[in-house]
Amino acid sequence: xxxxxxxxxxxxxxxxxxxxxxxxxxxxxxxxxxxxxxxxxxxxxxxxxxxxxxxxxxxxxxxxxxxxxxxxxxxxxxxxxxxxxxxxxxxxxxxxxxxxxxxxxxxxxxxxxxxxxxxxxxxxxxxxxxxxxxxxxxxxxxxxxxxxxxxxxxxxxxxxxxxxxxxxxxxxxxxxxxxxxxxxxxxxxxxxxxxxxxxxxxxxxxxxxxxxxxxxxxxxxxxxxxxxxxxxxxxxxxxxxxxxxxxxxxxxxxxxxxxxxxxxxxxxxxxxxxxxxxxxxxxxxxxxxxxxxxxxxxxxxxxxxxxxxxxxxxxxxxxxxxxxxxxxxxxxxxxxxxxxxxxxxxxxxxxxxxxxxxxxxxxxxxxxxxxxxxxxxxxxxxxxxxxxxxxxxxxxxxxxxxxxxxxxxxxxxxxxxxxxxxxxxxxxxxxxxxxxxxxxxxxxxxxxxxxxxxxxxxxxxxxxxxxxxxxxxxxxxxxxxxxx
Numbered sequence: 001x002x003x004x005x006x007x008x009x010x011x012x013x014x015x016x017x018x019x020x021x022x023x024x025x026x027x028x029x030x031x032x033x034x035x036x037x038x039x040x041x042x043x044x045x046x047x048x049x050x051x052x053x054x055x056x057x058x059x060x061x062x063x064x065x066x067x068x069x070x071x072x073x074x075x076x077x078x079x080x081x082x083x084x085x086x087x088x089x090x091x092x093x094x095x096x097x098x099x100x101x102x103x104x105x106x107x108x109x110x111x112x113x114x115x116x117x118x119x120x121x122x123x124x125x126x127x128x129x130x131x132x133x134x135x136x137x138x139x140x141x142x143x144x145x146x147x148x149x150x151x152x153x154x155x156x157x158x159x160x161x162x163x164x165x166x167x168x169x170x171x172x173x174x175x176x177x178x179x180x181x182x183x184x185x186x187x188x189x190x191x192x193x194x195x196x197x198x199x200x201x202x203x204x205x206x207x208x209x210x211x212x213x214x215x216x217x218x219x220x221x222x223x224x225x226x227x228x229x230x231x232x233x234x235x236x237x238x239x240x241x242x243x244x245x246x247x248x249x250x251x252x253x254x255x256x257x258x259x260x261x262x263x264x265x266x267x268x269x270x271x272x273x274x275x276x277x278x279x280x281x282x283x284x285x286x287x288x289x290x291x292x293x294x295x296x297x298x299x300x301x302x303x304x305x306x307x308x309x310x311x312x313x314x315x316x317x318x319x320x321x322x323x324x325x326x327x328x329x330x331x332x333x334x335x336x337x338x339x340x341x342x343x344x345x346x347x348x349x350x351x352x353x354x355x356x357x358x359x360x361x362x363x364x365x366x367x368x369x370x371x372x373x374x375x376x377x378x379x380x381x382x383x384x385x386x387x388x389x390x391x392x393x394x395x396x397x398x399x400x401x402x403x404x405x406x407x408x409x410x411x412x413x414x415x416x417x418x419x420x421x422x423x424x425x426x427x428x429x430x431x432x433x434x435x436x437x438x439x440x441x442x443x444x445x446x447x448x449x450x451x452x453x454x455x456x457x458x459x460x461x462x463x464x465x466x467x468x469x470x471x472x473x474x475x476x477x478x479x480x481x482x483x484x
Contacts, residue, residue, distance in 0.1 A: 026110050027067045031088060035070055035112065038080045043071040043118075054095055054105065054113040058160075060364045060410070060418075061103030061447050066093055066113035073118055075191065075199065075233040082231065083197030085112050091477045092195070094227040096136060096166030101365050102446025104170065104226050108481035114231060117163065122146055123234060130239045131188060131208040136165035136232060143237075152239040155180040158442065159348050165232040170444045171224030175347070178267075178400030179274040179306070180240060184223050191234035192222055195473045200230065208236050221468070226444050227479035229472045243274075243306035247316060248340040250303070251323050252296035252330040256280070257376040259299045262326040263399045264372055269322065271315050275304040277347055278399035280383070283354070283407075286394055290353035291346035296330040301399070302347050304340070347396075351407060354394045358409040361392075366425045368432035369403040369441030378431055382406060385431075389424045391417075403441035430455070445483045453483070 027046070036044045045051070046068045055065030067090075072078045085092050091111025098105060107113060120137030127150050134143060141161045144153050157174040158167060166172075168190065173182035180186070188210070189203035202218035203209070222229060253259040256278075263276055278301060279287065285297045301323075305315045320331065334340045346353070355363050370378050379395060386393050386406075397404025406428065411417050429439035429452040439445075439452035454462050466484055469476075 027090065027112075031084075031090070032068060034084055035068060035081070038084065039070050039072050039077050043073070045069045051113075054093075054098070054115065055107055057098050057100035057103060057105050059101045059103050059446070059448070060362060061106055064106040064108050066091075066107035067110045069095075069113045069115055071115045071118045075119075075193065078114065078116075078119075078193045078231055078233050079197040079199060081112070081114060082193050082195060086195050086197065086475065086477055089475065089477065091480050092231070093479050094166075094169065094231050096163035096169075097139065097161070099160040099162045100166075100170060100446065101367075101443045102440075102448050104444060104446040104479070104482055106447060106481075108447070111477070111480075116165065116231070116233070119233065125150070126208065127152060127239075129208055130241075131236055132239055133189075133208075133234055133236045134164050135234055136163055138165075139163050140167070147239065151242050153242050154186070154237055155240055156183055156186055159351075164237065165235050168223050168235050169225060169227055169232055171442075173398070173401070173403075173442050175275045175277055175344075175398060177398060178276055179272060184220065186238040187219055187223050187235055188238055189236035190219055190222050190232055192230040192232055194230045195475070195478050199233075203236075210238075224444070226446065226482050228469060228483050229478060231478075244308050245312050246274075246304060246306055246337075246340060247312050248275075248302070248304045248334040248343050249316075249319075250295055250300055250330075250332045250343060251328045252284075252298040252300050254298070254327050256299050256379045258326045258328065259301055260372065260376045260379075260399060262301065262323050262328060265322045265326065266319055267372075267400060269318060271318055271322075272305075272307065273303055273315070273319070273400065274306040275302065276398075276400040277302040278395075278397045278404065279347070279350070280379070280395040282357075283350060283394035283396050286353040286357050287346045287350065290356050291342075291349055293343075293346055295332070298330075301328075302343060304344075350394070350396045354407040354409065357394070358392055360411075361409040362412050364408045364410055364421055364425075365405050365443070366408075366428060367403060367405045367441050367443050368428055368437060368439060369401065370432050370435045370437030372399070372402045374435040374437065375399065375402050375404070378435055378437075379404065381431055382428060385424055385427060389420045391420060391424060398441075401441065402437065405442075426452070447482060450483065 051065035054069050056063040091109045093113045095113050095115045116136035119135040121135045124133040139161045155176040158172045192200045284300050393408040439449050445453050
């Protein structure tokens with residue numbers, strides 16, 4: 001099976017138990033001892049099972065384990081590790097929670113995996129400035145639990161309980177982005193260990209301003225860099241007030257076009273919707289079964305509104321008028337926290353609901369983003385492509401951003417089906433580019449979308465990125481094989 005799939009452009013492999021071991025044993029005993037001298041013997045592992053755990057993420061890219069895994073406890077140790085590895089020509093692969101979807105942690109050239117999860121402190125909270133500084137092991141849920149009593153929260157929600165610095169590294173976003181923005185909008189400053197071990201503060205040490213016109217935007221350079229330019233060891237994040245009141249709703253539509261038209265009209269009417277999610281009829285059927293909902297099996301919007309009680313009443317009334325005008329029906333409003341949690345739990349469990357449609361199969365998720373006006377067109381094309389490629393899949397998306405995901409169910413013992421999945425994913429990416437969109441709105445480039453990135457930004461764009469990479473990482477050792 002492996003020989004059939006290796007030439008394929010996306011490099012997918014469906015069987016996690018298979019791991020490439022071409023670099024096993026590459027590190028000398030002396031080098032491993034040097035790693036232990038930096039972080040301590042208990043925080044270094046060369047065990048096969050540990051390396052394999054760190055050789056894959058949640059994607060279907062085949063497992064490619066590092067030669068060693070280390071767990072630093074502070075930024076000084078990270079700097080020492082980076083200097084040691086870089087000086088000896090050893091690749092460096094950052095690792096957070098492993099929840100990525102494009103093979104970003106695969107050690108394609110072996111090397112040392114730097115697991116940052118034990119650096120898990122919240123270093124500084126400034127409620128009056130709406131900011132917080134976190135280490136890379138702090139996850140989204142852990143931060144919001146810590147903030148619970150101060151009236152603030154961090155709204156970027158990719159679904160998984162990902163590490164916040166990992167979310168910065170991949171430029172993550174999620175269901176709240178239509179109102180609160182993506183990680184690019186909510187990162188104020190980063191502490192980064194550069195490949196040779198130097199420490200960079202992208203906005204200046206300790207700074208947490210809301211805006212600046214000073215020099216190049218170094219913070220923006222590292223957000224979305226996927227570990228290819230340095231290791232993020234702390235992030236200063238923008239916080240938001242917890243809304244006074246929240247209302248959620250679902251409504252069904254006769255067509256995809258009607259659902260997207262409603263979305264555009266809601267945004268044009270300046271209704272400050274906090275979440276507006278699209279689920280196709282296949283996804284709704286799966287959610288009904290998995291989460292014991294009783295929603296209409298049709299193209300559906302999940303919505304949420306934040307604000308004062310008075311403001312919410314106005315938002316809900318205006319939204320309902322727009323939706324009814326576009327043929328929406330089967331309204332279900334949820335005002336109580338328990339009801340809302342049940343609805344959004346169903347949305348966040350879309351992955352598991354999809355897997356249940358075809359027991360015994362693996363899931364593969366890909367995403368694209370297009371201008372909202374082109375969303376109906378590409379959604380219809382995508383559903384036709386699923387049928388043409390004889391694939392089972394569901395569609396779910398952040399319709400307010402023009403971003404959607406296609407979750408495909410794949411037989412792990414069918415190499416021919418895997419090749420069809422790869423072809424479908426490439427075709428979907430190119431359809432998005434043809435409609436003036438991007439090949440990925442959230443997942444990142446990783447291993448799988450490098451050719452699509454070239455087609456998206458062009459030769460000059462790629463040359464510029466390569467020049468930036470060569471300046472910061474002249475030896476090409478930071479997470480090699482990703483993005484470029």
